Amino acid sequence: MAIKFGRPIEIRDPSTRPAAPPLDLTIRPRRNRKTEWARRLVRENVLTTDDLIWPMFVIDGTNQRVQVASMPGVERLSVDQIVRDAERAAKLDIPCIALFPFTEPSLRDEHGTEASNPENLVCKTVRAIKKEFPQIGVLCDVALDPYTSHGHDGLIEDGRILNDETVAVLVQQSLVQAEAGCDVIAPSDMMDGRIGAIREGLDAAGFLDVQIMAYAAKYASAFYGPFRDAIGSAKALTGDKRTYQMDPANTDEAIREVELDLAEGADMVMVKPGMPYLDIVRRVKETFGVPTFAYQVSGEYAMIAAAANNGWLDGDRAMMESLLAFKRAGANGVLTYFAPAAAEKLRQQG
Numbered sequence: 001m002a003i004k005f006g007r008p009i010e011i012r013d014p015s016t017r018p019a020a021p022p023l024d025l026t027i028r029p030r031r032n033r034k035t036e037w038a039r040r041l042v043r044e045n046v047l048t049t050d051d052l053i054w055p056m057f058v059i060d061g062t063n064q065r066v067q068v069a070s071m072p073g074v075e076r077l078s079v080d081q082i083v084r085d086a087e088r089a090a091k092l093d094i095p096c097i098a099l100f101p102f103t104e105p106s107l108r109d110e111h112g113t114e115a116s117n118p119e120n121l122v123c124k125t126v127r128a129i130k131k132e133f134p135q136i137g138v139l140c141d142v143a144l145d146p147y148t149s150h151g152h153d154g155l156i157e158d159g160r161i162l163n164d165e166t167v168a169v170l171v172q173q174s175l176v177q178a179e180a181g182c183d184v185i186a187p188s189d190m191m192d193g194r195i196g197a198i199r200e201g202l203d204a205a206g207f208l209d210v211q212i213m214a215y216a217a218k219y220a221s222a223f224y225g226p227f228r229d230a231i232g233s234a235k236a237l238t239g240d241k242r243t244y245q246m247d248p249a250n251t252d253e254a255i256r257e258v259e260l261d262l263a264e265g266a267d268m269v270m271v272k273p274g275m276p277y278l279d280i281v282r283r284v285k286e287t288f289g290v291p292t293f294a295y296q297v298s299g300e301y302a303m304i305a306a307a308a309n310n311g312w313l314d315g316d317r318a319m320m321e322s323l324l325a326f327k328r329a330g331a332n333g334v335l336t337y338f339a340p341a342a343a344e345k346l347r348q349q350g
């Protein structure tokens with residue numbers, strides 16, 4: 001019998017074992033792997049619940065839980081249901097949740113006006129969660145793509161993104177979210193100068209303690225596909241985001257982007273996507289030594305979930321291994337749709 005996960009390899013009958021003289025080895029790295037206790041003793045990195053940020057999708061209505069087709073196991077939830085999942089997060093000791101709205105097409109326009117509406121879905125959700133579970137961290141994405149009719153993160157004129165005009169709107173979006181009780185503002189838009197402008201806006205309004213987690217090195221990636229389905233911007237999106245999101249070929253540029261966001265006041269930085277960009281996570285962490293996060297994005301989740309559902313992967317093991325890999329690369333935490341499943345697994349393991 002060959003290797004079966006979790007079980008020792010069967011010892012072969014000694015009579016059939018080929019006679020071989022022992023190798024003259026002083027150092028045998030396998031000694032430290034001989035038993036579970038020995039492996040635990042030399043383990044360099046561990047994943048804990050403290051490392052998890054749980055992204056959730058919110059929709060209008062009540063008592064709604066709508067499956068996202070391209071993300072098996074992930075649902076869009078109405079506000080009352082998100083509050084239930086926030087409770088689940090709190091019970092599982094997950095420190096922070098992240099909110100993403102699905103906006104009805106009728107509320108989308110060219111300017112993403114709904115983004116700055118203090119009564120928009122995200123703001124309502126933050127207030128509802130904070131009322132019942134003030135102890136859980138709430139992170140809100142800042143970008144216009146859930147709200148624009150063209151699906152871009154910024155304002156557009158003649159097919160061009162208007163950087164500075166967009167930044168002014170993002171400041172307004174950040175302010176309504178902070179006002180609603182959001183703890184962490186997370187700009188994902190990749191406009192230049194937005195971190196500084198948002199910090200200034202928050203401070204001027206008295207939100208001195210609202211943190212900023214900058215999507216600092218965010219790449220123009222194919223792995224966001226299922227997310228765009230989930231928030232309903234896939235159909236809306238015209239063209240691509242390559243004039244603002246980074247070229248997957250670049251790494252020095254990520255360092256410059258992170259350096260700028262830190263100088264402008266980011267408290268934490270993020271690399272996105274996650275698994276294909278662990279080299280960037282490592283470089284950022286080593287260069288700056290600041291709280292560094294990674295986003296295991298929708299496409300990464302979909303790949304593992306789909307393979308597991310097909311019986312091609314052991315889903316739980318692939319999930320836990322992928323999350324541990326972020327820790328090994330130097331991440332302080334991971335935004336992951338696996339957060340509740342991973343937290344449950346960690347709890348079982350004690």
Ligand SMILES: NCc1[nH]cc(CCC(=O)O)c1CC(=O)O
Nearest residue numbers: 143145188223224227297298299
């Ligand atoms: N700016 C919006 C945003 N915030 C997070 C994601 C992707 C998250 C995921 O794929 O899980 C995106 C999509 C995009 O930039 O097109």
Ligand SMILES: [Mg+2]
Nearest residue numbers: 190191192257
């Ligand atoms: Mg930047």
